[in-house]
Structure formats: structure tokens, C-alpha cells
Amino acid sequence: MSAPASPLTTDEGAHQQAQLDPTQPGRAPRSDGGSSYVPVQTRSERFKSTTTSDFPAVTGREIEWKFSPIAKLRPLIEGELDGGAWHYDTVATPGVSIAWVDRADASVGSAGVPEDRASANAWTSFERALAITIDGDEIQDLALERSRLDGAPRAAHTIITAKKHSRGHIVLHNSGAAQLAENVEIVVEDGADLTVVSVQQWNDDAIHLASHFARVGRDAKLRHVVVSLDGDVIRINPSVHLVSEGADVELYGAYFATSGQHIEQQVFVDHNAPKTKSRVTYKGALQGRGAHTVWIGDVLIRQSAAGTDSYEQNRNLLLSDGARADSIPNLEIETGDIAGAGHASASGRFDDEQLFYLQARGISEEEARRLVVRGFLAEIVQRIGSPELQTRLESAIELALVPEGAPS
Amino acid sequence: MSVLEIHDLHVSVETEQGKIDILKGVDLTVNEGEIHAIMGPNGSGKSTLAYTIAGHPKYHVERGSIKLDGNEMTGLPVDERARAGLFLAMQYPVEIPGVAVTNFLRTAKTALDGEAPALRGWTKDVREAMKNLRMDPSFAQRNVNEGFSGGEKKRHEILQMELLKPKFAILDETDSGLDVDALKIVADGVNRAKTETGLGLLVITHYTRILRYIQPDFVHVFVDGRVAEEGGPELADRLEAEGYDRFLTETSVG
């Protein structure tokens, strides 16, 4: 087997932009092909800093901002942010400790460093971090509700640590008003098994920019699930560093964008140790004019990551005209010795044959659409690992499907 | 007494090369409790007839009518036709990811009846119908047609027919791809449904094999978008022995 001597990057031109064209009924544009070829900057070389002023002013043309509605995000990217403690609701769990820790605490910065200006701004601004620590080999469940932010621009910093060989299931549930830039650090120590679920059901005018940084240790496992439904702009960028042999991550995302909503996720998986494994599956539905979703999936398999196994996929279901889904997988492979690496990206309109099949059994068109979309997102929603939350999200998805102005 | 009447049906389909006419004047009357077999060469328009009756949007009715108990079906949405009592067991059933069979069946039953079925009775009906069709109970939790084998998909179609109790069912090559045992199981299901509900059936097939288990009252030979000949069950045997050559030369298709 001959190993490539220099870094090999595949699929630079894989950017898919799907948009239903009302002038061509029945045709499902799948991709605009290679017309938007952009050479990919090696992800490992991207600029990083925890200080806002280290970043140049944002123009909107930067690789990390070019799909985002910058004008709405200015206050979070460059404005002053309230970095004080925020209110949360939870039920105490014996194996989980929750505490506010100082900026100078050793745990701060243990999982990552900001790669964009909003993330750095949040980092520069936060006063204390909320530290959630899981210990013990029995599975620990914790749900944290954040529903009382006041809607003024603010910063937050959260650190979730799963101690060695611990097992945990953490749900961060977001609702209410928000203009929030935040960083979430996730440390999965050796042999630990952690699930982190972040759910966005904000008010309709909320703006939420989040960077999640995860560091997964030897033979440790992280399951990371993002469900974004409500809010004006939601941008959640998880980056996961698999830093020790046998580290394993599954990243799931489900999103539903309706008229005018922007939902974005830039996923980065950094394979930096042998025999590491990653699976990325994001699925989105879009309905209504101006609904826009963005998925960027960067996977970097470094020279140090022999025997790595990775697969990423993004699928989008366009339910009406005027919605747009951008989907960009990037795979950078620096070693010749991999167990597997692949990606898939597909965006398409509703399958009329599915609709016909259901309607031929007496099911109304509206109900049939509900079934299909719910089914489409179910693969992700079923990963949440909390039946009660799953039911709650399924009803929320059905609600989002009711066309605007229709009686509900 | 229910009746399905198809009169002078002309159907076209839009293709990249333009519009093509597929059905060229079909006349067919099926009374409740009757079994009609439709046989005919590939591409003669059998599935087109089936889809058109069910209301598939791809097929345009240019002329003629489809009446169920005197009510015109053409122009009605697909789901309304199903609610009027029409059922199509499809030649190629569609996969619906993430939608479990039980959920699908219950949703369909609720839509057809206008109210949810009583839970206990319904669960029992589903379980029994599955058992009769030798379907493993685990199918109830699987996603609709996802990963089903060809034969399993066909059984699943008949399961729906038994549970949804239509007035008229069209079986589009339900027998294709079934092994001998499965064929018998499916045929038993069809006969059971007929005994129980007295439905009328249009059985589209290429083989007389299934007609030994499901006895047709009438056989129609479909050629080039029309019924070329009609007769009793003996016509099926003749077709099997002689093929369609006789009709093809007569209509000079090719």
C-alpha cells in the first residue's frame, strides 16, 4: 500500500446548494456542481485566539462567516457583551456537580480555543464559567433549562467534564429570549461515555451563536446531538478533537428552518490519534420563503491518526419554494493508512411517490407531509436518549410544519 | 350494491419527449364481490390503469370517466378516492423512512374512518392479520417497506387491504416475485378479504398461477391501452398456452 506523501484533500468542489426553482415544477435541483470551487484552507491552520481584538474586523467574506447574516450578528461579533452569571433550572443529581468557576480556573480552555470572532468575543467577556462535572460509573442524567435570558447581548461559558470512566447524559434546553454568544467546552476523559444534547427552541427573534469544543480521550465516547427548531438565527459549531487512541464520537443534528430563519452548523472533527472513529449525521427540513440552512462538515485525518474510521453525511428536505440549503463536506486526509473515510450530501425536494403512497391509503396531504418529515428527522431525534424530550420535540416539529397563517 | 365503472378512459403522460397517449379507450365494469383479472404484455398500460384509478398525479385523464357508485372519481385528490373506497396494492411499494408500520396503519385507518380505531380491538386485528399473512410481529415496528424483501412488500400491501377494508381493490402484479408458499398465503388473504367484506377486485397479473387460488369471474386481455378481448377463466389458460401473439399481430404494435 502506498501512502500519499503530501496532504490529500478530496471534494473541494462538493458544495451543494439546493433551492427549489418555481419555474421548473417537479424538477429537483440536486447540486450546482463544481461552479463554486473554493480551495480549502487546511483546517488545522485556521487562526485561533481567545481574545476578540486578535481577530480582524469581520467583513462577511471570511470562510467562517460567508453564509451567515452578518448584519444581525454584529452586536455579538463586535459589541459589548454582558458576561455575568445567568439563570438556569435543574434538578440536582447525585453524580453531577454544578458550580460557577472563575475565569482563571484550570478547566477553562481545556477543550479548545475560538476560531471565530464571536466565539472569541464571548470568551473575552464571560466573568465566570458554569462547570458541570460528571463522576461515577452509573449513568448520570441531567437536564438544564435555560429560559430566562433577557434578550440583551450576552456571553456565556460552560464546561462539561465527564471524569474517567464516568457515564453521563446531559441535556441543555434553550428557550425564551436570547442574543447570546457562547462557548461550551466538553471534556470526555479516558474511558468515559458522555451524551450532550443541545436543544434550541428560542423565541422567534432570538440570535444564538455557539461554539462547542470537545476533547475525547482514550477509548472514550461522545455522543453529541444538536436539535435546532426555533429562533431567528441559530449557529452552532461543534469541533471535536479525538486526541487519544480509540476515541469515538457520534455527532447528530436535526434542524427545521421555516420562513426567514437561518440555521447553521459548522462541524469539525479532528482525528489526531490512531484508531479513532467519527460518525456525523445531520438532517434538516426547510419550509417557506427565505428559510436558509448551512451545514459545513470538515473532517481532518492527521498523519497521527492511522486506522481512523470516519463518515459524515448531511441530508436536507426542501418542502417548498424559496428555501435554500447549503451543504459542504470537506475531507482532508494526511495519512495513507485509514480504515475508512467517506461522506454523503444530498438535498432534494419532497418525494412525490411517498406522498402518493400515503394518500392512496386515505391520509390527507397535510398529514402525509407531517409523517414523512417526522420520519425523516426521527433518525436523529431518536438518538436523544430521553423519551420525554423526544416526544416534546416531535410535537414541536409537527407544529413547525403547519403553514404560516393556518389555524393550528 | 357497489359498482366501479370505467368508461371510454383515455390517459396520457407527460414525458421529456412530449405527451404520449397510453390508455386509448378502456371500458370496464366491476361489481362488488366480483374478481376481474387483467392480463396483457409488458407496457400495454395495466399499471397506468391502476394508477389512474387511484389518482396518481402523473397520469392525465384526457377523456372518459371512472365512477364509483355513480360518483365521478377523476379530478378527486388521491386521499379522497381512498376514502371513497378504492385501494391500490402497488407493483412497487414505496419506502417511507422513519415511519413505523403500526403508526402508518393506525394513521390510515383513522383517516379512512374519520376517527381513531378503538385501541384494543385494533391492536388485536393488526396482530391477527399479520399472523394470517405469516408476517413476523417485528414488522410492526419496522419502517414502512424499508429493507423489506420483494415478497414482504407484497404481503404488507395485502395486510393493508385486509385492515383498511376497501370496496374495490386493484392488485398490480401482487403475485410477481412471490414463491409458491407466499403466493398461497397472499391468495388466502385476498380470499379472506373477499369473504369478509365482499369487495370487488381487479387482479393484474402475468401468470395464471395466482388465478388458480383467486378464481376470476372475468378475464380481460389488455393490449396497447385497450381491452382487446374478454372472457371467462378459460381465457387465462388459453393466454398461457398461446401468448399474446394473436393480439399483437391484430393490432400491429411494435
Ligand SMILES: Nc1ncnc2c1ncn2[C@@H]1O[C@H](COP(=O)(O)OP(=O)(O)OP(=O)(O)O)[C@@H](O)[C@H]1O
Ligand atoms: N411516467 C411515465 N413516463 C413515461 N412513460 C410512461 C410512464 N408511465 C408509463 N409509461 C409508458 O406507458 C406504457 C404503459 O406502461 P405501464 O406501466 O402501464 O405498463 P404495464 O402494462 O403495467 O407493463 P408491465 O407488465 O411491464 O408492468 C409503457 O410504454 C410505459 O413506458
Ligand SMILES: [Mg+2]
Ligand atoms: Mg405494470
